[in-house]
Amino acid sequence: MSAARTFTAIVVDDEELARGLLREHLADHPEVEVVAECANGPEAVRAVGEHRPDLLFLDVQMPGLDGFETLELLDPVPAVVFVTAYDRYALRAFEVHAVDYLLKPYSRERFDTAVARAEARAAGGERLAAGAVSAVAASARGPGTFATRLAFRERDGVAVVPVRAVDYVKAEDDYVLVVAGERRHLRHEPLAALEARLDPARFVRVHRSWIVALDRLVRVEEGRWAVLASGERLPVSRTGAARLRERMAR
Amino acid sequence: MHPVLARKERLGAYLLAWGPVAAIAAYLVSLPGSLSLGESALLAVPLSVVYAFLCLSSWYACRSAPLTRGRLAATVGVHAAGAGIAAALWTLAAVTLASLLGTFPSLSRLSERVAPVVPILFVLGVLLYALSVAFHYLLLSLESSQAAERRVMESKVLAREAELEALKAQLNPHFLFNSLNSVSALTTTAPSRAREMTVLLSEFLRTSLSLGGKASIPLGEEVALARRFLAIEKVRFGSRLEVEEEVAPEAAAVPVPPLLLQPLVENAVRHGIGALVDGGRISIRARHQGGRVRIAVENPTSAEGSSERGAGLGLTNVRRRLAALYGREAELVVTPGEGTFLAEVVLPAEPPA
Numbered sequence: 001m002s003a004a005r006t007f008t009a010i011v012v013d014d015e016e017l018a019r020g021l022l023r024e025h026l027a028d029h030p031e032v033e034v035v036a037e038c039a040n041g042p043e044a045v046r047a048v049g050e051h052r053p054d055l056l057f058l059d060v061q062m063p064g065l066d067g068f069e070t071l072e073l074l075d076p077v078p079a080v081v082f083v084t085a086y087d088r089y090a091l092r093a094f095e096v097h098a099v100d101y102l103l104k105p106y107s108r109e110r111f112d113t114a115v116a117r118a119e120a121r122a123a124g125g126e127r128l129a130a131g132a133v134s135a136v137a138a139s140a141r142g143p144g145t146f147a148t149r150l151a152f153r154e155r156d157g158v159a160v161v162p163v164r165a166v167d168y169v170k171a172e173d174d175y176v177l178v179v180a181g182e183r184r185h186l187r188h189e190p191l192a193a194l195e196a197r198l199d200p201a202r203f204v205r206v207h208r209s210w211i212v213a214l215d216r217l218v219r220v221e222e223g224r225w226a227v228l229a230s231g232e233r234l235p236v237s238r239t240g241a242a243r244l245r246e247r248m249a250r
Numbered sequence: 251m252h253p254v255l256a257r258k259e260r261l262g263a264y265l266l267a268w269g270p271v272a273a274i275a276a277y278l279v280s281l282p283g284s285l286s287l288g289e290s291a292l293l294a295v296p297l298s299v300v301y302a303f304l305c306l307s308s309w310y311a312c313r314s315a316p317l318t319r320g321r322l323a324a325t326v327g328v329h330a331a332g333a334g335i336a337a338a339l340w341t342l343a344a345v346t347l348a349s350l351l352g353t354f355p356s357l358s359r360l361s362e363r364v365a366p367v368v369p370i371l372f373v374l375g376v377l378l379y380a381l382s383v384a385f386h387y388l389l390l391s392l393e394s395s396q397a398a399e400r401r402v403m404e405s406k407v408l409a410r411e412a413e414l415e416a417l418k419a420q421l422n423p424h425f426l427f428n429s430l431n432s433v434s435a436l437t438t439t440a441p442s443r444a445r446e447m448t449v450l451l452s453e454f455l456r457t458s459l460s461l462g463g464k465a466s467i468p469l470g471e472e473v474a475l476a477r478r479f480l481a482i483e484k485v486r487f488g489s490r491l492e493v494e495e496e497v498a499p500e501a502a503a504v505p506v507p508p509l510l511l512q513p514l515v516e517n518a519v520r521h522g523i524g525a526l527v528d529g530g531r532i533s534i535r536a537r538h539q540g541g542r543v544r545i546a547v548e549n550p551t552s553a554e555g556s557s558e559r560g561a562g563l564g565l566t567n568v569r570r571r572l573a574a575l576y577g578r579e580a581e582l583v584v585t586p587g588e589g590t591f592l593a594e595v596v597l598p599a600e601p602p603a
Contacts, residue, residue, distance in 0.1 A: 014524075064554070106431075
């Protein structure tokens with residue numbers, strides 16, 4: 001038993017009162033030091049990168065990014081305890097390896113259990129690599145629901161792009177490059193994982209490495225080039241051309 | 251299936267009603283004097299039974315030619331033709347029966363003696379057929395009025411169900427859980443605010459629950475309830491939530507279904523303010539205009555969109571409720587704008603009948 005072990009924690013909730021309550025309960029755990037408090041997802045992503053905490057208390061419904069979107073961008077991934085009034089995210093929370101799931105309002109005893117679990121996980125030194133969570137998080141979304149926005153971790157914070165603004169997506173090694181007008185963002189994710197989150201009625205994979213938004217497409221040249229409204233030309237493979245024809249025929 | 255043939259007791263009553271008809275027919279047939287009263291009865295009774303069934307056929311004619319204005323000539327034509335054919339068949343049956351009975355020695359020359367009776371039978375056949383047409387129209391109108399009554403009942407039940415469903419969906423339990431979490435947080439840090447919050451919550455719940463049973467409340471009261479709800483949410487959201495109200499005095503008196511605005515206001519908080527880091531202002535406006543009242547709930551939205559789903563359910567419930575209560579007289583218009591979301595209910599200033 002590592003009685004001397006201490007843990008760092010970050011508290012994330014958009015409601016000040018809710019953060020205050022977490023802080024108050026944590027004050028009874030002298031081994032836990034709260035190193036930051038965040039009111040939204042982007043702040044949390046920055047703070048986790050900076051402080052590399054052991055524990056993270058995370059609300060689900062927040063402005064900017066929700067708890068799950070935030071979790072996808074975390075690096076490193078701490079031991080996460082979700083704290084929310086909604087029970088419907090519980091399954092998804094455990095699929096993304098959350099340590100515990102606290103339902104508001106919660107009792108002190110229940111909170112203490114969650115802290116004990118989170119400490120055990122953190123003490124085990126088991127840390128998930130960045131990006132490991134995002135694929136699971138995406139698949140946990142359930143079939144038939146598509147992303148409405150995409151979040152990216154940038155040097156100076158978090159960028160969020162509404163999916164309707166996306167022109168095309170390109171695979172670059174282990175990353176995907178998402179292009180929306182002038183904006184270009186990289187995300188650590190396989191192209192197939194991102195493709196699964198995009199509405200197939202709007203996006204077509206025209207090439208092994210390229211996905212295009214149908215409404216940005218002006219014409220297909222020689223069956224080999226997709227020409228966008230912006231004038232950009234993307235390569236089209238033979239299967240990609242077949243997919244495009246099938247989609248246009250609908 | 252013909253309604254009379256569908257049930258044994260109906261058929262019995264129907265045939266019983268033909269008893270007097272048979273008696274009258276026997277009397278009329280005996281009038282020319284070519285047949286004795288006994289012979290007349292011998293002819294009239296079986297013929298009446300046959301005709302009772304033949305006349306049932308007019309039901310199909312009545313059903314295919316309903317009594318509607320403007321189609322009278324066609325209807326009369328159909329029934330005149332039907333009467334002619336039925337009466338002719340009946341007379342033919344009479345002649346055939348007479349010639350069959352004529353083979354009995356005691357009824358000699360019956361087929362010849364029946365000849366003067368034929369015109370009487372024909373005229374009687376036409377009249378009886380006309381009677382059966384009248385009878386069938388009566389039957390049809392009874393049936394259709396019963397069906398109409400059933401339809402009215404069904405639509406009332408449907409409206410009530412929609413109403414209950416809507417009411418159930420009105421109160422979002424997560425609002426309660428989040429509010430109770432705020433109370434839990436305030437208990438140690440600001441006990442008097444915790445107490446205030448419990449009072450606000452209780453008032454809101456008490457009013458919502460008591461309103462559930464009412465058919466309508468003045469819009470002013472509905473807005474006051476929304477104000478209470480937003481006051482509770484303000485404890486949670488702090489300076490992120492601002493509220494603006496602009497309800498014209500003449501609109502405040504208009505009766506509206508209770509809790510109609512609740513899903514709209516809740517959406518404005520969850521999908522509007524809740525999705526904005528800096529929050530914003532929810533605006534509730536109502537004005538009275540040309541016999542109708544327009545109630546608007548507007549909120550700012552995040553350009554990046556909300557990850558939250560389920561805004562559609564609340565709106566669908568409001569739509570269903572309006573449709574059940576007002577039919578096409580009321581509507582919910584939703585206008586997603588650039589950075590703002592507007593939901594507007596338009597309904598008649600007079601309550602539905």
